[in-house]
Amino acid sequence: MSTLWTHLVLNLCQVGFILLFAPLVEGVLHRLEEIIQGKSGVSVWQTYRDIWKLFAKDEVISEQSTWVFRFAPIVAFVMPLFVVLLIPALTAYPLFFAFMGDMVAVGFLMAISGFFVALGGMDTGNLYAAVGASRTHMVGFLAEPVFIMVFFSVSYVANSTIPYFVTATWGASWASMLQPAHFMVILAFFLLILADEGRIPVDSPAGKVEIAMIGHSKGLEYSGTSAALMKWGGANKLMVLALVFVNVLVTPWGLAQSTQWTAVLAAVGLVLLKLLAFVIILALVETTLAKLRLFRISEFLAVAFIICLFAVSIRLTGIA
Secondary structure (H helix, E strand, O other), X not given: OOHHHHXXXXXXXXXXXXXXXXXXXXXXXXXXXXXXXXXXXXXXXXXXXXXXXXXXXXXXXXXXOOHHHHHXXXXXHHHHHHHHOOOOOOEOOOOOOHHHOOHHHHHHHHHHHHHXXXXXXXXXXXXXXXXXXXHHHHHHHHHHHHHHHHHHHHHHHHOOOOHHHHHHHHHHOHHHHOOHHHHHHHHHHHHHHHHHOOOOOOOOOOOOOHHHOOOHHHHOOOOHHXXXXXXXXXXXXXXXXXXXXXXXXXXXXXXXXXXXXXXXHHHHHHHHHHHHXXXXXXXXXXXXXXXXXXXXXXXXXXXXXXXXXXXXXXHHHOOO
């Protein structure tokens, strides 16, 4: 098999890796949170069961909705799959689509997904969905400067905006990994994941009070296949952000260095172990913090922005 076809197959394997394991990552996260809280909880396979059950149910669509409402779940499901083609999910070497977009494109694709989901939430005229969409826009407006600062800081150090090159730069030297600016970027990106994914302290994904929801309220009107795509797409997005965090910023090792299938399969196991460590940390953070009031979210994201600003300043001045 030629190199081109091998890279295309590996790209499909990365997409399959996300589709197969994203619900498991979310299920493990929920299970760990319940164990820490002393609850019996549900199985780690519950997300798979929920998705399967929703696909088997009928879909009810409001007569007041437009094509945006029907199109939003597809965008939410597909966009993370496009992102995984641009980032080092399993391989340390660039694949066929690696140069189709950089880290800015990754943020742009994620923003498109959130934009359409917010529009879909407001499309039916549901009051709670509109409130959740407006709050999501507020969080997104505050998070975008942090995204830009994180990408600028990482790209400045690696002299490239291509995620594969950033991973290679971080993994080439321990000295670059142990610099204070690098730890600041890691912390800022972790705070950004909490905000973008609607996790505590920004939002409670387990909350059932509609007026208090931010992210989940946008999907209240979806049912059947659309609800399954929304749930699966949310799990895909969480896993993609986690892959960027562990494979690009924190531990740029353990990825396949060759096209041999044994190396790729070994990378699958190592990446899953890194994701498990990330999920454990995320569960500990969520269970030890309380949800912030709405007007305090700006302060939370301001902390992430200031941390990133310090990291960029340190790099530009050459202090560390």
